[in-house]
Amino acid sequence: xxxxxxxxINVALLTVGTILIRxxxxxxxGKMNISPKVKELFTFIPAAxxxxxxxxxxxxxxxxxxxxxxKERFLILLASSIACYFVRNTLFVISFGLIMLYLVTKx
Amino acid sequence: MKHxxxxxxxxxxxxxxIIPFGAVMGSAFSEAKLSFWQAMLMNTSVYAGAAQxxxxxxxxxxxxxxxxxxxxxxxxLRFLLYSAAMSPYLKDSTPLIKFFTAFTLTDQSYAAxxxxxxxxxxxxxxxxxxxxxxxxxxxxxxxxxxxxxxxGNFAPASLALDYAIPLSFVALLIPTLKxxxxxxxxxxxxxxxxxxxxxxxxxxLMVTALLSIALAWVIIQKKxxx
Numbered sequence: 001x002x003x004x005x006x007x008x009i010n011v012a013l014l015t016v017g018t019i020l021i022r023x024x025x026x027x028x029x030g031k032m033n034i035s036p037k038v039k040e041l042f043t044f045i046p047a048a049x050x051x052x053x054x055x056x057x058x059x060x061x062x063x064x065x066x067x068x069x070x071k072e073r074f075l076i077l078l079a080s081s082i083a084c085y086f087v088r089n090t091l092f093v094i095s096f097g098l099i100m101l102y103l104v105t106k107x
Numbered sequence: 108m109k110h111x112x113x114x115x116x117x118x119x120x121x122x123x124x125i126i127p128f129g130a131v132m133g134s135a136f137s138e139a140k141l142s143f144w145q146a147m148l149m150n151t152s153v154y155a156g157a158a159q160x161x162x163x164x165x166x167x168x169x170x171x172x173x174x175x176x177x178x179x180x181x182x183x184l185r186f187l188l189y190s191a192a193m194s195p196y197l198k199d200s201t202p203l204i205k206f207f208t209a210f211t212l213t214d215q216s217y218a219a220x221x222x223x224x225x226x227x228x229x230x231x232x233x234x235x236x237x238x239x240x241x242x243x244x245x246x247x248x249x250x251x252x253x254x255x256x257x258x259g260n261f262a263p264a265s266l267a268l269d270y271a272i273p274l275s276f277v278a279l280l281i282p283t284l285k286x287x288x289x290x291x292x293x294x295x296x297x298x299x300x301x302x303x304x305x306x307x308x309x310x311x312l313m314v315t316a317l318l319s320i321a322l323a324w325v326i327i328q329k330k331x332x333x
Contacts, residue, residue: 089238
């Protein structure tokens with residue numbers, strides 16, 4: 001059981017901290033000049049973050065001990081990336097990956 | 108309105124990845140014996156799934172305030188980069204729009220925005236598109252958390268619907284890799300994220316992101332000298 005005041009204080013601090021993080025540069029927009037190089041740097045943000053979210057989550061899906069076993073999610077992710085390169089359709093990529101995973105784990 | 112609808116529609120294909128995540132979050136609230144209103148308070152005010160999951164778990168263990176808040180904020184630090192990337196679009200927006208944009212910044216809404224950025228001629232179109240993605244995200248996320256809270260994790264395990272989350276990120280990432288340099292940074296991020304995965308408090312994500320951004324900066328600097 002989480003004590004209500006303890007919960008409320010944590011949620012309040014998390015809310016304020018998160019909005020400060022999310023809003024920091026947005027609040028400054030229009031008040032600072034962004035150079036073309038920095039604007040170009042922004043285009044690299046998805047490439048810098050999204051692989052770091054998905055690759056470990058699939059590669060270490062069954063923990064860090066088994067380096068070879070249980071890597072089907074990672075391998076299907078690679079196959080889905082290749083499929084996505086040719087077919088730029090989100091629904092197709094998700095369906096492709098889920099069906100592949102179902103088939104691999106079922107059979 | 109056209110771009111708002113485009114933004115809303117751009118998120119529809121990835122809701123198959125958001126629903127199971129929301130259901131997990133809702134059932135985690137329920138298992139932590141939080142009341143419905145406590146769950147909804149945290150869900151709407153923090154609005155960051157990964158940080159919420161981690162911090163609810165820590166609060167169940169009665170962890171110190173610092174540990175709970177630091178863990179949540181470190182996981183959310185990546186939003187700082189999204190905030191920086193969104194800022195040029197918002198320079199002419201009202202404070203209310205800026206606040207709403209900041210409040211609703213998520214991996215999915217930013218990635219959808221980034222994947223479609225070449226479709227905007229003006230900042231207003233971009234912001235309208237973003238607001239559409241945000242509305243779709245909020246509705247889907249809140250509905251799936253409520254359902255998860257009431258019914259538990261309803262997604263059948265055999266369908267492995269949780270796997271739709273990484274797949275949706277792949278589908279959002281690939282269109283943003285417009286040059287070999289973007290591909291190189293994504294590859295670099297993939298490899299070093301595995302090396303830094305074991306870092307405490309999930310700091311591996313932020314370390315990977317910062318090193319990858321540093322690599323991108325080096326690439327841009329080198330390109331400008333050629």
